[in-house]
Amino acid sequence: MYKNDIYEILENRILAKDVYKMILKGETKYIKAPGQFINLKINGCYLRRPISISDYDENTITIIYKIFGKGTEIMSKMNIGEKIDILTGLGNGFDTSLSGQTPLLIAGGVGVPPMYRLCKELLKDGKKPIVVLGFNSKEDAFYEDEFKNLGAEVYVSTADGSYGTKGFVTDVIRNLKDYTYYYACGPMPMLKAVYDIVQTDGELSFEERMGCGFGACMGCSIQTTEGTKRVCKEGPVFRKEEIIW
Amino acid sequence: MVKDLSVTLSGVKLDNPIIPASGTFGFGYEFADFYDINCLGSISLKGTTKDERYGNKLPRIAECERGLINSIGLQNPGIDKVISEELPKIRKVFKKPLIANISGFSIEEYVHNCEKIDKEEQIEIIELNISCPNVNHGGMAFGTSPEAAKEVTEAVKKVTTKPLYVKLTPNVTNIAEIAKACEQGGADGIVLINTLLGMRINLKTRKPVIANKMGGFSGPAIFPVALRMVYQVYEAVNIPIIGVGGIEKAEDVIEMMLAGATAVEIGAANLVNPYACKEIIEELPKVMEKYKIEKLTDIIGKAH
Incomplete structure (x- = not known):
């Protein structure tokens, strides 16, 4: 409704x-x-x-x-x-029930915002989320402190190295161990890189040009392993195994 | 006094002339999440082909001033699944006559699809879509030549027992000629217009916004074009017309009916405001009062 x-x-x-x-x-x-x-x-x-x-x-x-x-x-x-x-x-949103004890929350640029509420809910459920935020440069970065204030472990990368780890979120993730699941939201190249290197199960949030946003126009349909799905309705979050690149 | 909004399309009585247009309302039930869709006159369902289609590459949507371009490319589950899966779902939430929008790439495919959908009780009108601008070899190809339009209409008419309405493309030189050819082919009514072929270019990338380069332009910007074509076709044929193109308020409905439409379809407006059809239906009696209209059927074609 x-x-x-x-x-x-x-x-x-x-x-x-x-x-x-x-x-x-x-x-x-x-x-x-x-x-x-x-x-x-x-x-x-x-x-x-x-x-x-x-x-x-x-x-x-x-x-x-x-x-x-x-x-x-x-x-x-x-x-x-x-x-x-x-x-x-x-849209459907993330499934917090699949997170395990220490899920990775991976976000790039304006993929960061939805992770905030997700992080809050996971913490409330007694999980220990690890947050990895990626930006192009220091001037683009936001919300590191907000995640820290929630009580999460937070890492930041910038593509130009002006703040945090130089490189991409994947450069941070390579050095992380013992995570149980992942949630990712960000630009397509980031999602693809995350999909390729993170071995646990996970779910990824996609962005697409939409006509209506509630499933009527089929403007944002993508092909998945489970058939055609609408980013606005069955998505924007898709499980790793559903995705066809 | 209570206003009479009812209209009749080839014997099919609708409580009001408001019909969501094919492709902007899915198979209807999506909108049941917003409101009780039984207030609608009817619903024109998503264009259906013989086989399942994913449609065109993304992006499929480009925004315009007062409208949008779409290039969906007839994404649909195919006629068999529409009958076995989609119709039962819409039946649960909508108890009134439905319009099936039938698409195809050959006369044989149109015939096949119409024969199948003809057996469905709730489908009371078949809308023959010979006007989709977003697929090659089919769709609009049948709607741009009077001979081809007549031929496909005749072929389908032979296998259907339901009223057959042919949906026309505005991307032609003489719309009246095409409408007349459909009437000669046995069409029971005409639906017009489908979208206008258009495009947008992204200034940053210097490339077309739509992956398929061009797409169908709809929205309030095209209303005057649609109105003009309904007006022209009304003078050319003696069968009912469903007017569609850029309608977003009750006044537009009145204007379209004055031009000659017996009913109207609402398209792009549903995408921006999911309550558009419901709001238009609620507004109609007030606008009728303002313009001293007791019965909507009294004004059909009165601008001529």
Whole structure:
């Protein structure tokens, strides 16, 4: 069950280069799992903008987005108190029941946000998540402290070496041992590299251009080992064994 | 006074003229998660081919001013699975007449699919899709020549007992000529328009946004084109017309009916606002009151 509703912006501030955090006030009861997304109707854009949920509580949703085009550019200029029409509770989200005791949470760039809520829930379940965050450069990095404050073990890599381990998330993961499972979200080359080097079972969250975001238009369908699936509906999270590269 | 929204398409009575357009509503049940879809007049189901199709490469969607381009490429589970798996699911949540949208790549395939779907009780109208711009060798190829349109209509008409509505592409020079050819071929009605062939180019990559380069442009931007074509076809044929293209509010429905449509299909609007059809149905009586309309059927073609 979904519902669209009108949400009020409580906060909209810059976190890193072109990266913004927005807190929205409104209904959250349709959100069922970390890794789900919301679809925002932005004035001036025809299609909605799908953005992953970073965190939520009884009456607020937190999203973190990067300016990539017209829609996110407009969002970045919106003010506190402005209203947005949003569809919530979209997509399947991560399955926390499969994590084992010490799951890896691997995220690159704007793949980081959904990991925050996932990390919170895993910690609440008594797990010991290991968080690996990858960015291009120090100026792009965000949320390291927020994950540390939750109580997770956190590693950061930057492609240019300006902060943390020089290289990619996979350069960090090579030196990690004894993890039980993995959750990954980030750009396609990162997901593929993670899929190739991490040997445990895991699940990966994909991004795709969407028409509707709720399964009606088939605009984001991918082929999987279990047949055609929609990134917006059966995804965005897919189990490792479902994926065909 | 209570407004009369009912319309009749070749003997099939609809409570109102609002029909979600094929390809924008899946097989219907997705929307039952949002609201009780029994408020709809009917539903035109996702275009169905003989075999299962994954469709075109991604990206398949490009945003435009007041619309979008899609290049899905007829993704569907194939006629047998539509009958065995999809129809039972929609039947559970929707109790009214359904429209099957039948696609194909040859006359034989159209005939095969129509013969099969004809046996399904809840399918009360067959919409023959000879207008998909996103597949090669088929689809739109039948809809751009009057001879081919007539030939496929005749062939399908022989194997169907249900009203046959032919869905036309706007990507032609003379839409009235094609509509007339379908009428001569035995069509019971005309549905128009499918999407306009369009494209977008990404300024950063300097490449087309859509993997298939071009796709079908729909949304409110195309409403005037659709309205114009419905108006022209109304003057050319004596069979009912379902008007489709860019409708997003009750006023658009009235305008389309004045041009000559007996019913309308709502497409792109469903993708942006999943409640679009429901909201239009709720708005219609108020807009009818404003324009002093008691019965919707009174206004069909009244702009002529």
